[in-house]
Structures are given as structure tokens and as C-alpha cells.
Amino acid sequence: MNTADAAIETIHREMTAFARRARASAGRLHPELSLVSYTLLGHLEDVGGCRATDLAAHYALDKSTVSRQVSALERAGLVERRTDPQDQRVQVLHLTPAGMEILAQVTASRRVAFRERLAGWPEEDLRQFAGYLLRYNAAGGTRRVTAAAGD
Amino acid sequence: MNTADAAIETIHREMTAFARRARASAGRLHPELSLVSYTLLGHLEDVGGCRATDLAAHYALDKSTVSRQVSALERAGLVERRTDPQDQRVQVLHLTPAGMEILAQVTASRRVAFRERLAGWPEEDLRQFAGYLLRYNAAGGTRRVTAAAGD
DNA sequence: CTGTTCTGGTTGCATAGTACAACTAGTAGT
DNA sequence: ACTACTAGTTGTACTATGCAACCAGAACAG
Incomplete structure (x- = not known):
């Protein structure tokens, strides 16, 4: 597996991990x-x-x-x-x-x-991370909900 | 709000958007x-x-x-x-x-x-995105279901 | 031992979020 | 005008969830 594939694996795993935690704790912080x-x-x-x-x-x-x-x-x-x-x-x-x-x-x-x-994150990293997320979500976001949507 | 805060806002919003889509499409893709x-x-x-x-x-x-x-x-x-x-x-x-x-x-x-x-993502971007996600998820630990978890 | 407390798990109930389909209403193209 | 499309609402059903009440087994104190 090359580096890009490895990165995709990681993104897959980490995004899923986040999703499941989000699911588990949704709504508990701000009931209002x-x-x-x-x-x-x-x-x-x-x-x-x-x-x-x-x-x-x-x-x-x-x-x-x-x-x-x-x-x-x-x-x-x-x-x-x-x-x-x-x-x-x-x-x-x-x-x-x-x-x-x-x-x-x-x-x-x-x-x-x-x-x-x-x-502890450098501001530049924060900006870049935010940018990646925007790009990822935009890839299928505003348009049709395709297979890859969030999965 | 400074740029770091703005980036943090974006990160939260986009991660949440992802989580929501993950759940939706997971259900559609794999009803079982x-x-x-x-x-x-x-x-x-x-x-x-x-x-x-x-x-x-x-x-x-x-x-x-x-x-x-x-x-x-x-x-x-x-x-x-x-x-x-x-x-x-x-x-x-x-x-x-x-x-x-x-x-x-x-x-x-x-x-x-x-x-x-x-x-279509440059490999370098994939690598960096994966790294950010790892770092983000690691920050909260495997367990620590408090505020920042997913909400 | 026996009674009390603790722990793992199930069930009854209420609620939020969601999709899908059928519908209304407004718009655009021919 | 007729048709096709688009924005949004409503009826219905289902899933995931938490809380509280409960049951059964285990642990512990006397």
C-alpha cells in the first residue's frame, strides 16, 4: 500500500471514529x-x-x-x-x-x-485542517448525496 | 474572534456535518x-x-x-x-x-x-489531512466523553 | 448462613431525528 | 395553456436513544 492509500485508510478510520463519538455524545452538552x-x-x-x-x-x-x-x-x-x-x-x-x-x-x-x-496547534495548522475539512465536505456536499458522502 | 478561533469554529462545524452525513449515508449504503x-x-x-x-x-x-x-x-x-x-x-x-x-x-x-x-487530492494533502485527524482524535483520548467529544 | 448492597442486563415508556411518499403551490419552458 | 420542474409541508413509520423500574446473580458484612 502506498502512502496515499495509507493516508486514506487513516482518514477513513479517524473520521469514522469521530462520527461514532459524535453520535454517542450528541446533545449532551447543550440541552437547550x-x-x-x-x-x-x-x-x-x-x-x-x-x-x-x-x-x-x-x-x-x-x-x-x-x-x-x-x-x-x-x-x-x-x-x-x-x-x-x-x-x-x-x-x-x-x-x-x-x-x-x-x-x-x-x-x-x-x-x-x-x-x-x-x-497547542499552531494557527497555521488549524487553518489548514479547517481548509481540508471544507474541501472534503464540499466534494459531495452541496450537490447530490453520493456514496462517499460521509462514509 | 481571531483567525485561530475562526478555524476552530470551522473545524467543529465541518466535522459535525461529516458526522451527520456519515450516519445518513451509512444507513443508506448498508441498511443491514x-x-x-x-x-x-x-x-x-x-x-x-x-x-x-x-x-x-x-x-x-x-x-x-x-x-x-x-x-x-x-x-x-x-x-x-x-x-x-x-x-x-x-x-x-x-x-x-x-x-x-x-x-x-x-x-x-x-x-x-x-x-x-x-x-484527486495531492498526496501531500492527504498525508497532512490524515495527520490532523489523528492528532485531533488523539487529543481527546480513546475515552473521555466530555464536552469536546463530538458535539 | 442471611440480609444488604452492588453489578450486569432487560424491558417499559417517552422523545428526537430521520426518510419516504403524497401533497400543495409557485415557476419555467414549450 | 400544458407540461415539467422546484420549494416546502404533512402524514406515517421506524430507529436510536435515555431514563427509570425492574430482575437475577455476586459480594460482602454481621
């Missing part, structure tokens, strides 16, 4: 904002508003799932829907001030944990 | 073996047999959850329980030949999916 909700809010903040369909594509979720999640977030007053004047079907989602507030709180408390975990 | 079941089988193979309680501790799952998962795996003929003669309460779990077979199949197909997804 589930993992799903948090990531959806985070994405909204990142891109500054997008459609439900975009969220579904990014997280490889069914549109019905996103629809329900968004409904819950709206009921909680964390996001608002603005119908796109250009296309009546589309509801552009935006964080509300309350949504930004909660997102900031959870982010702050969680950053402590992540800082600890990533303590 | 969920991500959880897969990791449980993998662990059994790794350690060569252990108790349900050990699995629960290792993955920070409730013992009831493990109990049910193991029941399903047993019904599917992938694991077998051997009552410990030293302690009648204990059921030592072992992979059956069928379990090993399926585990090998799923592992192989996941590896293929990974290769496809990472096709």
Missing part, C-alpha cells in the same frame, strides 16, 4: 440547543441566510427533516423566514437577534472545550 | 448494518470479545441502548453471547463468522467510497 439545531443556526450565520433546500443539501438531510427543524427553530424564535420576492416558493432563512444570541452563547461555551482539544 | 452496529462490531473485532457494559462505557451509550443493539445483532446472527462461567450475570460477546464476514464487506466498501471522494 440540539446538535442539529446548533449546526443549522451555525450554517445560517456562516452564509448569512439561505434556503431550507440549501441546508438539506449541505447536511444531506431530507427536505422534510429540515422543514421540521426549521419550524421548531422558528417556534423558538431563533430564525425567521422571509419569502423571496423573486420566487414565492422560496423562504430565505435568517437568524433573529435571539438566534444570534443563543448561538453566540453556545459557541462561547463550546469553544472552551474545543480550544482545550486543539490546544 | 447501521453506523452504531458497525462500530460495535468493529470494537468486538478489535478487542476480541467483551461485555455489553464495556461497549456502553466505551461509546458512552446507555446500557439499555447497547442491550437492544446487541439483541438486534444477535438476531441477525452477527454476534453470539457466551455466559461467563465465572459470573452468571455476564454475557461475553463475540463476533460470529457471519459477523466477521459482514464487517469485512462493509469496511471494504466504505474504503472504496473514501477513495473516490478523496481522488
Whole structure:
């Protein structure tokens, strides 16, 4: 096995390990904002508003799932829907001030944990690692959910 | 927020996105073996047999959850329980030949999916990405189901 | 021994998250 | 106008999960 294959093996194993831990501990840290909700809010903040369909594509979720999640977030007053004047079907989602507030709180408390975990990493490595993850997820992310998605 | 914090945010978000997709596509690709079941089988193979309680501790799952998962795996003929003669309460779990077979199949197909997804990455990037993931997962240790784990 | 406490495991119940399919409504192409 | 497509919602079913109550065996104190 060459070096590239070995690296792929490692990526496979480590990503899977992470996935299983994420699964095991999901939702325990911030009961007030589930993992799903948090990531959806985070994405909204990142891109500054997008459609439900975009969220579904990014997280490889069914549109019905996103629809329900968004409904819950709206009921909680964390996001608002603005119908796109250009296309009546589309509801552009935006964080509300309350949504930004909660997102900031959870982010702050969680950053402590992540800082600890990533303590000692040179900033350059952090940036590069983030870049790789973006690239990996983008490879199949916004488009069709193909075999390799997260597996 | 400085660039290191921004990178940490991105790392968390993208790792989470990955975890979510992993779970979704694992279910679609291998309906016969969920991500959880897969990791449980993998662990059994790794350690060569252990108790349900050990699995629960290792993955920070409730013992009831493990109990049910193991029941399903047993019904599917992938694991077998051997009552410990030293302690009648204990059921030592072992992979059956069928379990090993399926585990090998799923592992192989996941590896293929990974290769496809990472096709076109320069070898140097693969190497570095793998290194970052190792470092990240190692930071939390095999066990330490606290904050940073996956959430 | 006997009673109490501990431990491994199962089961009843409630909940979250999810997919799929059927549906509504709005848009675009011919 | 007719058709095909797209965004989103709702009905339904299923899985994974945790918690609490429980059972059975083990360990230990007297």
C-alpha cells in the first residue's frame, strides 16, 4: 500500500471514529440547543441566510427533516423566514437577534472545550485542517448525496 | 474572534456535518448494518470479545441502548453471547463468522467510497489531512466523553 | 448462613431525528 | 395553456436513544 492509500485508510478510520463519538455524545452538552439545531443556526450565520433546500443539501438531510427543524427553530424564535420576492416558493432563512444570541452563547461555551482539544496547534495548522475539512465536505456536499458522502 | 478561533469554529462545524452525513449515508449504503452496529462490531473485532457494559462505557451509550443493539445483532446472527462461567450475570460477546464476514464487506466498501471522494487530492494533502485527524482524535483520548467529544 | 448492597442486563415508556411518499403551490419552458 | 420542474409541508413509520423500574446473580458484612 502506498502512502496515499495509507493516508486514506487513516482518514477513513479517524473520521469514522469521530462520527461514532459524535453520535454517542450528541446533545449532551447543550440541552437547550440540539446538535442539529446548533449546526443549522451555525450554517445560517456562516452564509448569512439561505434556503431550507440549501441546508438539506449541505447536511444531506431530507427536505422534510429540515422543514421540521426549521419550524421548531422558528417556534423558538431563533430564525425567521422571509419569502423571496423573486420566487414565492422560496423562504430565505435568517437568524433573529435571539438566534444570534443563543448561538453566540453556545459557541462561547463550546469553544472552551474545543480550544482545550486543539490546544497547542499552531494557527497555521488549524487553518489548514479547517481548509481540508471544507474541501472534503464540499466534494459531495452541496450537490447530490453520493456514496462517499460521509462514509 | 481571531483567525485561530475562526478555524476552530470551522473545524467543529465541518466535522459535525461529516458526522451527520456519515450516519445518513451509512444507513443508506448498508441498511443491514447501521453506523452504531458497525462500530460495535468493529470494537468486538478489535478487542476480541467483551461485555455489553464495556461497549456502553466505551461509546458512552446507555446500557439499555447497547442491550437492544446487541439483541438486534444477535438476531441477525452477527454476534453470539457466551455466559461467563465465572459470573452468571455476564454475557461475553463475540463476533460470529457471519459477523466477521459482514464487517469485512462493509469496511471494504466504505474504503472504496473514501477513495473516490478523496481522488484527486495531492498526496501531500492527504498525508497532512490524515495527520490532523489523528492528532485531533488523539487529543481527546480513546475515552473521555466530555464536552469536546463530538458535539 | 442471611440480609444488604452492588453489578450486569432487560424491558417499559417517552422523545428526537430521520426518510419516504403524497401533497400543495409557485415557476419555467414549450 | 400544458407540461415539467422546484420549494416546502404533512402524514406515517421506524430507529436510536435515555431514563427509570425492574430482575437475577455476586459480594460482602454481621
